[in-house]
Amino acid sequence: MSELLRRILFLPDAASSLAPRVDRLHFFIIVTTFIVGAGIGLTGLIFLVRYRRGRAEALAPVMTAPAWLEAAFAGVPLAFFLLWGALGFQDYIWARTPPREALDVYVTGKQWMWKFAYPGGPGMVGVLHVPTGTPVRLLLTSRDVIHSFYVPAFRVKMDALPGRYTEIWFEAVRPGRYRVLCAEYCGLDHSRMRAEVVALEPGAFETWRARQRSEPTWASGEGEEESLLGPLAAEGRVVAAKQGCLQCHTLDGTPHIGPTWLGLYGREEPLASGGSVRADVAYLTESMMDPLAKVVAGYAPVMPSFHGRLSAAEVGALIEFIKSLQPERPEPPPVQEPDYGPLPR
Amino acid sequence: MAPSHAEGAPRGPSYLNAEQGLWSWLTTHDHKRIGVMFLAVLLLMFLLGGVFAMALRVELLTPGDTVMGRLAYNRAFTVHGVVMVWLFLIPSIPTSFGNFLLPLMLGARDVAFPRLNLASFYLYVLGATMTLWGVFQGGVDTGWTFYTPYSTATGRDLLPVLVGVFVVGFSTILTGINFITTVHTMRAPGITWMKVPLFVWALYGTSIIQVLATPVLGMVLALVALERVVGAGLFDPGRGGDPLLYQHLFWFYSHPAVYIMILPGMGVISETVCAFSRKQPFSYRVIVWSTVGISFVGFLTWGHHMFVSGQSTFGAGAFSLLSMLVAIFTAMKIFTWLGTLYRGSLWVTTPFTYVLGFIFLLFFGGMSGVAVAVTSADLHWHDTYFVVAHFHFIMVGASLMAFLAALHYWFPKMSGRRYPEGMGIGTAVLIIFGFIATFLPQFLLGNMGMPRRYADYPDAFQPLHVASTAGASLLGFGFLFVAIYLGWSLRHGRAAGRNPWGSEGYEWRSDSPPPEFNFHAPPVFPRPPHDYGRPSAEGEVDHAA
Helix, strand or coil: CHHHHHHHCCCCCCCECCHHHHHHHHHHHHHHHHHHHHHHHHHHHHHHHHCECCCCCCCCCCCCCCHHHHHHHHHHHHHHHHHHHHHHHHHHHHHHCCCCCCEEEEEEEECCEEEEECCCCCEEECEEEEECCCCEEEEEEECCCCEEEEEHHHCEEEEECECCCEEEEECECCCEEEEEEECCCCCCCHHHCCEEEEEECHHHHHHHHHHHHHCCCCCCCHHHHHHHCCHHHHHHHHHHHHCCHHHCCCCCCCCCCCCCCCCCCCCEEEECCCCEEECCHHHHHHHHHCCCCCCECCCCCCCCCCCCCCCHHHHHHHHHHHHHCCCCCCCCCCCCCCCCCCCCC | CCCCCCCCCCCCCECCCCCCCHHHHHCCCCHHHHHHHHHHHHHHHHHHHHHHHHHHHHHCCCCCCCCCCHHHHHHHHHHHHHHHHHHHHCCHHHHHHHHHHHHHHHCCCCCCCHHHHHHHHHHHHHHHHHHHHHHHHHCCCCCCCCCCCHHHHCCCCCHHHHHHHHHHHHHHHHHHHHHHHHHHHCCCCCCCHHHCCHHHHHHHHHHHHHHHHHHHHHHHHHHHHHHHHHCCCCCCHHHCCCHHHHHHHHHHHHHHHHHHHHHHHHHHHHHHHHHHHCCCCCCHHHHHHHHHHHHHHHHHCHHHHCCCCCCCHHHHHHHHHHHHHHHHHHHHHHHHHHHHHCCCCECCCHHHHHHHHHHHHHHHHHHHHHHHHCHHHHHHHCCEHHHHHHHHHHHHHHHHHHHHHHHHHCHHHHHCECCCHHHHHHHHHHHHHHHHHHHHHHHHHHHHCCECCCCCCCHHHHHHHHHHHHHHHHHHHHHHHHHHHHHHHHHHCCECCCCCCCCCCHHHHCCCCCECCCCCCCECCCCCCCCCCCCCCCCCCCECC
């Protein structure tokens, strides 16, 4: 019965311990709504047929609702609403109170990707591995704007806010791959900020984690990265973060709203207006002050001018920082891009 | 009794030709002319918002880029939301039909502050112009909610939009103050509080919300502006600010604003359901007290927009409970309207078709609202298309149907002409079915897990998006038909006579279109409004003198 309703209502597979609870209440509310809604529709139709006036206006009787009926208009729906509210709140408390033994995972949202890290490692981008049958507590935060971590198959959603941690937990009941979406609008690539939960049998999960810890494919090496930079370049990194440069320019080679800064310095860039330009100090400075003068081909002319917003020292620091970003430095591994075809049933 | 068309020629010129020329309109203090000017501008706004809605639906036909890129999509849904919410729905019924009818329904010559009324119109035009200019020149991509910290961090120039919406807010406040004062001080002798027409009660409840809530919107917009201009840091955790503070302040206004959008519509339905079933309301006092209830309890439910924001568990439970309470008032109204139909003498007209559509769609809109106010269910539905479908059921399925009901019901009152009734009914049916075809698939998309504000989506969501876009095109044709036949009727419709619907509403006691000062002599209304129970005293206006 509930499987049938799930399919009629287009709900995804119920793959967490929370999902059947949410669905049960969902079915209760929806079925009640449709019964009463059909009742209202039918009543309206019957009235329309029975009481439709002919050519001449019939005199309708004078009547007002008796007090008990007025009370029923308020009381009957109220009883249902409160019952639903109470049942839902129980499940909500349950969903927001992680069990003590839960496995912790730190989740960081940033424009436009999800990072996952286990205490003691490893850390991953875009793929969250969890063991089935084990409660997993997510501690979420954001590096920039508000994001929302959403796994439809788990019926779980929680915002990731800059400057604070929020938490939610779930327990995957079946091995499988489940879609993660960002549910809070976060800018240009909001709709592409996707990731994946891979639920493994506990044994397989342990094997996976042990292997990852011995040979990390992605170390959170920001500390050592920092130390490779000279003092001016390090300051440039601070300026880039403060001025919002990094919202459009990545440091890891992926093109975003603007070209990546990785390996930009000294590169020959094709221009939208035809021809090309070498990205030297002069071009980089010009692009900060008059960004629309020479736009790199393939990018929208959306960059605002920083004329008057950057001091000379800051411009210098930024350029040093861009210079320091050369690809011979160890590149992060390619993000495992999940495949979003229809998931196998 | 058939509606009477034989009431003789109106005595003297109507408000439409009491003075001539564009200047006489632009400088008028006549609430009726101001209402008509508001209506004209509002319809333009609706057209603009509607064009962008269609653009969004076309883009969503396929995953990936269909006709525009992600940036263009984000800007387009911002335009759609900003125009529809701030510039159309919030001012819609009160400023147009409210302005036109409130004094007529109270037997007054005008509103309490006619000059302020005109100021309110120009503030609206100024604010709307600034907002539109800001949205387009700045390429604003924040959505209509301007959530921080995205809105404080985005590189787009947001300031003109913030100022524009702020100014529109003042227009709303002034209209609210004007209406409250008018209802308190300008009622004709004999119109005691429990004899005030139900549409006036709805406008009164709306005005209270406008006056109490809109200043909070002004404050929060000013804070965002402060953050952007001088870097105040209020919403920036890096400087000790709190990004969630914005959401609390914003929804403290914007949830009551939902009732600003729907209460006047409910008032329209309360009037028309009586007029076309020839019965007095099944319970006048239930409608009145539920209106007042919504106005006050509506202020206590804002936290239900924040169940997954990290708000405390207890807070979520409290807001869920309060949201259940506010839903009751809508349920009471629905049952009362149904009771009014019971054993009535139902006259199927265009406004009445919209009334039936309204009741049916409001029920589903309201119940889906209750559903998302259930805390656990909201974990799944929050910020998905389920929510999109829910609030479109309220704002389009209910508010806009009420707007169309009002437009057709009072069209003869405002213009003195009739429109082709058969055409009207057919179009109403098309619009109602087009609406359902557009938004029912969106509920299912939400169930599947499709989040809001997505330019691109996984392939599995496509069939339902295609269905929704197909429905939207029906809806678009429906609106086009309405524009065509009403536009035609303005010039070529046959004369309406004073009271083509045979309505007992006080506003129909003056000529259609009414004379400049509404009544030829101070009117007296010996009977309560909506008094359909006995043979009508059709025809004569009761004058004191």
